[in-house]
Amino acid sequence: MALPRTGPVRSEPARxxxxxxxxxxxxxxxxxxxxxxxxxxxxGVGKQTIYRWWGSKGPLVAECLLEGRLLPxxxxxxxxxxxxxxxxAWLTTVFRVMEAEQRLVxxxxxxxxxxxxxxxxxxDSLTGxxxxxxxxxxxxxxxxxxxxxxxxxxxxxxxxxxxxLRALSRxxxxxxxxERLLDAVLGAPTG
Amino acid sequence: MALPRTGPVRSEPARxxxxxxxxxxxxxxxxxxxxxxxxxxxxGVGKQTIYRWWGSKGPLVAECLLEGRLLPxxxxxxxxxxxxxxxxAWLTTVFRVMEAEQRLVxxxxxxxxxxxxxxxxxxDSLTGxxxxxxxxxxxxxxxxxxxxxxxxxxxxxxxxxxxxLRALSRxxxxxxxxERLLDAVLGAPTG
Numbered sequence: 001m002a003l004p005r006t007g008p009v010r011s012e013p014a015r016x017x018x019x020x021x022x023x024x025x026x027x028x029x030x031x032x033x034x035x036x037x038x039x040x041x042x043x044g045v046g047k048q049t050i051y052r053w054w055g056s057k058g059p060l061v062a063e064c065l066l067e068g069r070l071l072p073x074x075x076x077x078x079x080x081x082x083x084x085x086x087x088x089a090w091l092t093t094v095f096r097v098m099e100a101e102q103r104l105v106x107x108x109x110x111x112x113x114x115x116x117x118x119x120x121x122x123x124d125s126l127t128g129x130x131x132x133x134x135x136x137x138x139x140x141x142x143x144x145x146x147x148x149x150x151x152x153x154x155x156x157x158x159x160x161x162x163x164x165l166r167a168l169s170r171x172x173x174x175x176x177x178x179e180r181l182l183d184a185v186l187g188a189p190t191g
Numbered sequence: 192m193a194l195p196r197t198g199p200v201r202s203e204p205a206r207x208x209x210x211x212x213x214x215x216x217x218x219x220x221x222x223x224x225x226x227x228x229x230x231x232x233x234x235g236v237g238k239q240t241i242y243r244w245w246g247s248k249g250p251l252v253a254e255c256l257l258e259g260r261l262l263p264x265x266x267x268x269x270x271x272x273x274x275x276x277x278x279x280a281w282l283t284t285v286f287r288v289m290e291a292e293q294r295l296v297x298x299x300x301x302x303x304x305x306x307x308x309x310x311x312x313x314x315d316s317l318t319g320x321x322x323x324x325x326x327x328x329x330x331x332x333x334x335x336x337x338x339x340x341x342x343x344x345x346x347x348x349x350x351x352x353x354x355x356l357r358a359l360s361r362x363x364x365x366x367x368x369x370e371r372l373l374d375a376v377l378g379a380p381t382g
Contacts (some may be wrong), residue, residue: 007362105277107304109301109303110301110305113301119297119360122360123359144336145378150372151375154353154375155376156352157353157356158353161349161354162352164347164359165351165352165355167315168300170307171314180342184345185376186337
């Protein structure tokens, strides 16, 4: 089912207010106790507006996550100049968040499976040029598999895809798993 | 939410009858028109039995898929002795099935996000020793990244994960995409 886009055109200020209310309430009560009624009251809009634009809380939470409004800063890719180390630190953080916020992460994946826009947004936000594949482009020459002409878009998809599959399996993962995944996909550091 | 396993112990003959009925009806009417009532009638069981064991049609269809009862044979990995070519043919088939059976594939991913047993089963069945990672083990030495000591479990997860991410994005993919993914993750063929 597509995210509803028919009906009245979305008002951007109302959309922002709703996303901010969702993020604030999420931090206060968690995903399970988040309600459309509570979000509507906090944002000062009618709950029908939220139902009309998002349908349910899953896609709404997904949109917050994709815009970086949840877990603020915790999922940012560090930039120390050492892309391999930055990726390892980032993957370790992602694995930790997957375990601590398992319901949120899995509900995002479920929302992506059910809503095309969430699915496309998830892939774009995770693998887009501003993100992982862009950083891999900047790291050409630093690992065995990151050589000139390397297919960094595909490498980014493979890394992120492995993370999604790991989330679906509910198996805890840590720094050693991050290193193994990077060793497998990017190869050993050179020089 | 876990798949319901409380209540009466499952009867294996009844389970098989229900899975066979699900697969047969799926082939006749498709996922959208599949109903618990129809499956129960075909299998000769009460619909409460199905609700008690699976909860809804998503996990039931997922179990059929994981046991190879849907799309029979279409997703088998060919074995010509050339693992790289076999993987390319298999990925191309998977991409085609993802497009032709998009709702089924996405409902499997959603079921995996919602039910831990489906999630673990999906990962195990796709990356287990009898499957992709086992074939990669047998292909050590044939591509640039498949060298002795290669982390074939992680490479299998990266390949399958990229496929899952592609399914979530709903972007059509073909043979050229399969080749690019394999080039990125496994490296160029050697010798």
